[in-house]
Amino acid sequence: MKRPFFILALGLLATAPHPASATDQLPNQGSVLAGPCASCHGSDGSGAGAIPALKGRPASVLLDQLKAFRSGALPSTVMGRLAKGYSDDQLSQLAAHFGDK
Amino acid sequence: MTTRLSRRSFGLLAGAAALGGLSACATRPPAKARVVVIGGGFGGATTAKYIRRLDPAIDVTLVERSKSFVTCPFSNAVIGGLQDISTITHSYDALSERWGVDVIHDEAIAIDTVKKVVALKGGRQLSYDKLVVAPGIDFKWDAIEGYDEKAAEILPHAWKAGAQTITLRRQLEALEDGGVVALSVPANPYRCPPGPYERASLIAHYLKTKKPKSKLLILDGKDSFSKQGLFQDAWAKLYPGLIEWVPLSKDGKITKVDAAARVLESEFGTKHKVAVANVIPPQQAGAIAHVAGLVDKSGWVPVDAKTFEAKQAKDVYVVGDATIANPQPKSGFIANAHGKVVAATIVNAVNGKGQLEPSWANTCYSLIAPDYGITVAGVYRVGDKGLEEVPGSGGVSPKDADAQFRALEARYARDWYKSITTDTWG
Numbered sequence: 001m002k003r004p005f006f007i008l009a010l011g012l013l014a015t016a017p018h019p020a021s022a023t024d025q026l027p028n029q030g031s032v033l034a035g036p037c038a039s040c041h042g043s044d045g046s047g048a049g050a051i052p053a054l055k056g057r058p059a060s061v062l063l064d065q066l067k068a069f070r071s072g073a074l075p076s077t078v079m080g081r082l083a084k085g086y087s088d089d090q091l092s093q094l095a096a097h098f099g100d101k
Numbered sequence: 102m103t104t105r106l107s108r109r110s111f112g113l114l115a116g117a118a119a120l121g122g123l124s125a126c127a128t129r130p131p132a133k134a135r136v137v138v139i140g141g142g143f144g145g146a147t148t149a150k151y152i153r154r155l156d157p158a159i160d161v162t163l164v165e166r167s168k169s170f171v172t173c174p175f176s177n178a179v180i181g182g183l184q185d186i187s188t189i190t191h192s193y194d195a196l197s198e199r200w201g202v203d204v205i206h207d208e209a210i211a212i213d214t215v216k217k218v219v220a221l222k223g224g225r226q227l228s229y230d231k232l233v234v235a236p237g238i239d240f241k242w243d244a245i246e247g248y249d250e251k252a253a254e255i256l257p258h259a260w261k262a263g264a265q266t267i268t269l270r271r272q273l274e275a276l277e278d279g280g281v282v283a284l285s286v287p288a289n290p291y292r293c294p295p296g297p298y299e300r301a302s303l304i305a306h307y308l309k310t311k312k313p314k315s316k317l318l319i320l321d322g323k324d325s326f327s328k329q330g331l332f333q334d335a336w337a338k339l340y341p342g343l344i345e346w347v348p349l350s351k352d353g354k355i356t357k358v359d360a361a362a363r364v365l366e367s368e369f370g371t372k373h374k375v376a377v378a379n380v381i382p383p384q385q386a387g388a389i390a391h392v393a394g395l396v397d398k399s400g401w402v403p404v405d406a407k408t409f410e411a412k413q414a415k416d417v418y419v420v421g422d423a424t425i426a427n428p429q430p431k432s433g434f435i436a437n438a439h440g441k442v443v444a445a446t447i448v449n450a451v452n453g454k455g456q457l458e459p460s461w462a463n464t465c466y467s468l469i470a471p472d473y474g475i476t477v478a479g480v481y482r483v484g485d486k487g488l489e490e491v492p493g494s495g496g497v498s499p500k501d502a503d504a505q506f507r508a509l510e511a512r513y514a515r516d517w518y519k520s521i522t523t524d525t526w527g
Contacts, residue, residue: 008271027155027445029457035441036462038184039434040513047514050509077498077510078464078478080166083461085494 030097033090037098047098059099066091119187131336132160134451135481137219137229139209139389141165141193143172143433144421145235147440147525148447153200153428155448162203162227163196167263170526172432173293175518176262180270181303183471188263191526199527212393214414231447232417234395234402235436236387237261240294244383245285245358247276252360257380259300260292272377273307279314280376283365285355287320291403292422292431293478295327297381299467302332303342304379305468318373319346320365321353322383327430328467328497330405335469346383357378364522386423393417407459409443419445427483428490437525459483466514473504474511 038044040051047053054062068074070083070091086094133156138149141163149163172189179186181407205227211220212232219227226457240251240258248256261268276282282304286297309317325348326332336344347353356364358380365373385391385400391468395402402419403412409424410416420443421436429435438461443455458501461481468474481488497498498510 005523017264021518026452027448027457029390032442032457034444035445035460036434038436038441038524039437040464040517042520043524043527046521050512051516077506078476078514081478081496082480082493085491089213090460 011084033086033094034097037094041098045100054098055068057099059101063092063095066095115427122393125405126378130158133158134230134447135228135230136233136447138163138233138235139219140213140235140387140421141167141170141196141204142235142237142421142436143167143521143525144237144436144440145233146151146170146193146196147421147437148233148444149202149237149420150196150200150442150525151444152448153202156442156452157201159205159368159448159451161201162205163193164205164207164227165193165220166206166298168206169193170264171262172518172522173260173262173296174521176266176525177296177300177303177466178302179262179266179512180259181307182270182273184265184301185307185309186266191522193526196230197527204277209389210392212389212414212417214393214417215327217416226487230416231450233443233447234388234390234393234411234417234423235421236423237388238384238431241326241385242384244287245355245380247358247360248380248382252358255360255382256358256369259379260296260381260384260498263291269379270376273304276312276315276376278312280312281316281318281373282308282377283320283373283375283379285365285378285380286319286321286323286326287381288349288354290427290431291381291384293465294430295465295467297507298326298328299469300330300379301344302335302340302467302469305343307337309340309343314342317344318375319344319353320367320373321348322356323356324348325433327465328475330500331475332469333495334500335473339470339473357362365366389492390419390423395419397425407456408446408484409439414434418447426488428479429461429488430463430465430477432463434467435461436463436522437521438462440525456519464517466510466517468511468514469507470511472511473505474514475505476514481482 038089045054069079138145149161152161168275172193175189178184193204197204200323208222209219210222217229219300257265259265274321352369355365355366356368386402390396390402395413397403402423403425409418420439422431442459475498477497480491
């Protein structure tokens with residue numbers, strides 16, 4: 001009996017699911033709006049190569065930039081075209097999602 | 102662990118396994134819900150990961166045939182000889198090890214949407230509370246006479262990345278300078294609207310660099326295409342005289358092939374004998390969507406615009422290329438965006454919270470040369486008549502942009518690839 005149990009115990013260890021390493025809060029309107037941003041800026045907004053990080057920057061600065069992209073005051077490749085798809089309120093939610101309070 | 106188990110001890114082990122299962126339940130809280138995801142591409146893998154990321158108390162099983170996934174994005178760069186296929190190949194290790202997704206390498210062959218059970222080819226049956234179907238595309242093998250899976254070994258489609266990508270690359274490497282390459286493109290809708298024209302560009306880049314006497318013929322089943330002005334301006338500038346585009350109205354639609362002779366025949370009987378032919382056939386939703394009765398007459402899956410729940414079955418969500426989601430394009434970017442919205446929808450439903458207002462965005466990068474990138478972007482929402490692009494948003498890169506702008510978009514394309522593949526499989 002002992003040996004099969006030993007085998008079983010190892011088997012359980014090997015197959016036990018690891019806890020997810022990072023868990024966010026339940027989805028909210030900001031996180032749903034922010035979903036596509038992650039495709040370029042990274043899952044948590046930490047940037048990649050030449051694509052700037054969003055994480056760790058003040059939300060107020062992010063909001064100003066998003067609005068400047070939308071108006072064209074700040075030149076961009078694609079951000080101007082994307083920012084035009086969001087209302088003031090939605091841009092605020094995006095800035096709050098990625099930025100520091 | 103070399104002990105050979107006798108029949109008797111195997112029986113004991115099986116009994117112990119049953120007990121072990123019970124004790125595992127006693128030490129861990131039972132799962133809030135069981136979600137099965139069919140298909141591990143951009144849409145399916147993202148949904149599986151994000152459900153676990155949002156709520157680890159939900160069990161997620163991902164069913165995927167392949168041990169690793171080769172992306173269509175940047176497969177044109179492999180075909181054009183700019184990078185190796187290993188750079189676009191992704192494993193499922195992070196999904197299982199980091200996120201606790203139960204990844205099963207098998208094939209879903211049937212879905213009972215009433216009993217809520219998925220049957221796998223290997224014999225297993227998976228019951229679900231919520232099912233996500235992300236089957237991507239399959240080809241309509243009967244649409245072009247003479248073009249079937251066997252013919253595709255000689256005239257590759259390379260529209261599902263992997264072995265076919267390598268076949269096409271090798272044919273281009275073997276091409277003699279001066280040979281004609283043909284690219285047959287279907288009518289809409291199909292996976293990745295600008296993809297064939299990016300492919301034409303990167304094949305042209307290879308030919309110009311290595312086989313400058315060669316030509317590329319695009320035989321098209323339509324009269325206009327995504328980012329057309331930007332592509333054609335760039336072709337005239339970078340590859341003058343190398344690319345000829347034959348639209349539908351000039352008899353560009355290919356209806357018949359002779360694979361052995363490498364002859365493509367058009368609707369009105371023009372025969373093109375070429376050295377290399379890349380035939381991208383007409384497409385439909387992946388097979389399991391048909392088997393499960395999720396498709397309509399078009400061969401694609403109608404979904405509720407807000408939830409992406411299949412119109413034909415309750416608690417079955419469909420993401421990615423298989424869906425009817427106009428005006429959203431069939432792109433990896435959108436499939437990943439679908440995955441996140443559906444993950445949020447399922448997690449909130451399981452937790453008794455209401456449906457959030459969905460939102461999607463897309464940016465399709467295309468490389469015309471290694472340092473020349475262009476984009477088309479869009480932001481999407483649910484309007485009064487269903488899915489719509491937010492008025493005033495999106496559009497293509499400016500027509501008059503300078504070389505620095507094009508180089509920056511090419512650089513962003515590569516960085517986007519790093520981000521989205523990590524977001525999906527990392």
